[in-house]
Amino acid sequence: xxxxxxxxxxxxxxxxxxxxxxxxxxxxxxxxxxxxxxxxxxxxxxxxxxxxxxxxxxxxxxxxxxxxxxxxxxxxxxxxxxxxxxxxxxxxxxxxxxxxxxxxxxxxxxxxxxxxxxxxxxxxxxxxxxxxxxxxxxxxxxxxxxxxxxxxxxxxxxxxxxxxxxxxxxxxxxxxxxxxxxxxxxxxxxxxxxxxxxxxxxxxxxxxxxxxxxxxxxxxxxxxxxxxxxxxxxxxxxxxxxxxxxxx
Amino acid sequence: xxxxxxxxxxxxxxxxxxxxxxxxxxxxxxxxxxxxxxxxxxxxxxxxxxxxxxxxxxxxxxxxxxxxxxxxxxxxxxxxxxxxxxxxxxxxxxxxxxxxxxxxxxxxxxxxxxxxxxxxxxxxxxxxxxxxxxxxxxxxxxxxxxxxxxxxxxxxxxxxxxxxxxxxxxxxxxxxxxxxxxxxxxxxxxxxxxxxxxxxxxxxxxxxxxxxxxxxxxxxxxxxxxxxxxxxxxxxxxxxxxxxxxxxxxxxxxxxxxxxxxxxxxxxxxxxxxxxxxxxxxxxxxxxxxxxxxxxxxxxxxxxxxxxxxxxxxxxxxxxxxxxxxxxxxxxxxxxxxxxxxxxxxxxxxxxxxxxxxxxxxxxxxxxxxxxxxxxxxxxxxxx
Numbered sequence: 001x002x003x004x005x006x007x008x009x010x011x012x013x014x015x016x017x018x019x020x021x022x023x024x025x026x027x028x029x030x031x032x033x034x035x036x037x038x039x040x041x042x043x044x045x046x047x048x049x050x051x052x053x054x055x056x057x058x059x060x061x062x063x064x065x066x067x068x069x070x071x072x073x074x075x076x077x078x079x080x081x082x083x084x085x086x087x088x089x090x091x092x093x094x095x096x097x098x099x100x101x102x103x104x105x106x107x108x109x110x111x112x113x114x115x116x117x118x119x120x121x122x123x124x125x126x127x128x129x130x131x132x133x134x135x136x137x138x139x140x141x142x143x144x145x146x147x148x149x150x151x152x153x154x155x156x157x158x159x160x161x162x163x164x165x166x167x168x169x170x171x172x173x174x175x176x177x178x179x180x181x182x183x184x185x186x187x188x189x190x191x192x193x194x195x196x197x198x199x200x201x202x203x204x205x206x207x208x209x210x211x212x213x214x215x216x217x218x219x220x221x222x223x224x225x226x227x228x229x230x231x232x233x234x235x236x237x238x239x240x241x242x243x244x245x246x247x248x
Numbered sequence: 249x250x251x252x253x254x255x256x257x258x259x260x261x262x263x264x265x266x267x268x269x270x271x272x273x274x275x276x277x278x279x280x281x282x283x284x285x286x287x288x289x290x291x292x293x294x295x296x297x298x299x300x301x302x303x304x305x306x307x308x309x310x311x312x313x314x315x316x317x318x319x320x321x322x323x324x325x326x327x328x329x330x331x332x333x334x335x336x337x338x339x340x341x342x343x344x345x346x347x348x349x350x351x352x353x354x355x356x357x358x359x360x361x362x363x364x365x366x367x368x369x370x371x372x373x374x375x376x377x378x379x380x381x382x383x384x385x386x387x388x389x390x391x392x393x394x395x396x397x398x399x400x401x402x403x404x405x406x407x408x409x410x411x412x413x414x415x416x417x418x419x420x421x422x423x424x425x426x427x428x429x430x431x432x433x434x435x436x437x438x439x440x441x442x443x444x445x446x447x448x449x450x451x452x453x454x455x456x457x458x459x460x461x462x463x464x465x466x467x468x469x470x471x472x473x474x475x476x477x478x479x480x481x482x483x484x485x486x487x488x489x490x491x492x493x494x495x496x497x498x499x500x501x502x503x504x505x506x507x508x509x510x511x512x513x514x515x516x517x518x519x520x521x522x523x524x525x526x527x528x529x530x531x532x533x534x535x536x537x538x539x540x541x542x543x544x545x546x547x548x549x550x551x552x553x554x555x556x557x558x559x560x561x562x563x564x565x566x567x568x569x570x571x572x573x574x575x576x577x578x579x580x581x582x583x584x585x586x587x588x589x590x591x592x593x594x595x596x597x598x599x600x601x602x603x604x605x606x607x608x609x610x611x612x613x614x615x616x617x618x619x620x621x622x623x624x625x626x627x628x629x630x631x632x
Contacts, residue, residue, distance in 0.1 A: 054497060081499035093494045095487040102483055112499050114508045117481040121252070166498065 004068040013062030022048040024224035035196035040221035086168035092155035096148030107162035137161035189213040257474030273463040300459040307520035309563035311513040317554030320489035325414035327540035329389035333518025338438035338531040340381030385522040393514030401503040422536035437532025552599025
């Protein structure tokens with residue numbers, strides 16, 4: 001496959017930390033509009049993969065192309081984010097001293113230079129967009145609450161809302177349902193599936209019932225490289241996957 | 249647009265601060281110049297200059313609070329920018345002495361004649377013009393802060409390491425300015441000023457004028473700072489303070505945000521120093537001493553970090569205490585200052601301005617009070 005039609009193209013990416021190979025010749029391709037679930041045991045390199053895509057970690061070897069042309073390994077975090085790659089962290093990270101509304105306003109797609117933000121005045125379109133996201137994430141009644149006072153699940157949702165506000169082409173979502181109740185997990189799956197049509201999404205998750213609810217192509221990582229790829233049923237039947245991850 | 253910017257920062261707290269400053273700007277001149285000297289309401293010129301000095305320190309504290317309270321940059325070298333602004337003003341005042349110096353040289357300041365220098369060093373050129381000196385008051389601290397911040401922030405030096413190099417910066421400047429061949433008067437600094445903008449610097453009218461100028465500078469800086477805090481840029485700054493990593497992944501180039509606040513803060517500190525020098529009549533290298541910068545940090549901590557108004561309050565109160573102590577019990581002052589810092593850190597983490605909110609939170613049935621203090625809980629959290 002040529003890299004040109006892809007949204008994200010990782011080829012032979014390796015990262016070592018003090019001799020430990022966190023990523024080992026990892027290759028992965030995402031098409032525009034695709035949603036992908038990444039599973040794998042602890043230490044398989046899931047979070048490191050997100051780190052190299054978003055510029056937090058520089059790979060030792062390998063190619064990472066965005067939209068077939070932009071080399072992500074040369075860019076800083078902020079530039080990569082502005083290309084249209086959004087990221088949600090494992091631990092929900094919202095701006096606690098700000099209100100829910102302000103959190104979304106900060107994330108909203110808008111010029112990012114200091115002097116532009118100094119003179120920024122919220123317009124009707126931006127307001128409507130924030131209202132819409134508050135609706136989607138069911139945070140409308142809490143718009144004026146400080147983000148620090150939200151529950152764990154609400155913070156996760158606010159962070160997903162912030163991702164939406166960024167209007168990224170690709171969303172990287174790290175363990176979105178960790179610590180959520182079953183009902184919240186179900187709602188989150190719905191929420192992500194609703195997003196998937198317009199954006200490409202990579203979800204890293206341990207919760208198998210959640211991955212099943214998503215119903216998308218699954219990539220299994222182990223020891224820094226791809227072990228298997230396909231539907232959840234297909235990879236669950238793969239004997240190597242059973243040995244290294246699922247257990248017999 | 250500019251009006252909107254200033255209006256944005258005008259909350260109730262700003263109203264109180266600006267009203268007090270406006271009252272000072274009216275009452276002090278009246279009490280000094282119009283009220284007869286035998287009236288109990290008369291204010292001496294000495295007191296005016298003392299108040300002016302406190303307000304210069306308040307402006308330095310305000311500048312420090314902007315970067316420490318809102319961006320999380322604990323500068324232990326802010327007095328360096330203050331002193332550089334002071335030296336720029338001092339150079340102008342030296343050039344105004346003209347042939348009235350002890351050696352009567354029309355161009356060279358006394359200390360240069362004393363060192364057998366025959367011509368003015370190039371970096372003293374232009375300082376006979378007030379507008380040029382005023383520009384340098386902003387440009388020199390601003391340029392130094394910009395260069396320093398550019399390298400420090402790009403290299404992602406943060407937290408205590410950044411604090412240590414700001415301390416090293418001011419110490420390096422202290423040593424440099426002590427040298428006679430730097431051309432800034434060495435150990436003695438610049439003093440013996442005669443006039444400013446053609447007015448006798450000792451005259452009561454000039455003293456009152458300098459005081460009013462300080463009040464105006466403080467009020468303007470307060471409005472600029474609170475306008476910034478209320479803007480989206482201010483929200484980004486607070487977000488950078490608490491979780492810088494997250495802000496980067498939203499696509500904000502956090503280094504340029506820090507650089508903006510840092511440079512602006514240095515310019516404010518420079519203005520504070522420039523207003524300080526004519527009121528105290530001297531600038532010497534001791535202003536660069538690391539202790540001066542640390543004292544400024546204590547003012548902000550006492551008043552309440554991240555409140556702007558608290559910085560002003562803290563600077564005035566602590567310096568009032570200092571004036572009293574160094575008169576009454578000089579050997580105890582440093583102990584009192586140290587004790588104050590320890591007490592504030594232990595019992596008043598949000599300073600005097602946070603005291604009200606802290607008490608409200610303690611009342612039974614008012615647990616929500618905790619949450620109504622913006623920036624309280626997360627202020628100490630380390631970024632990612």
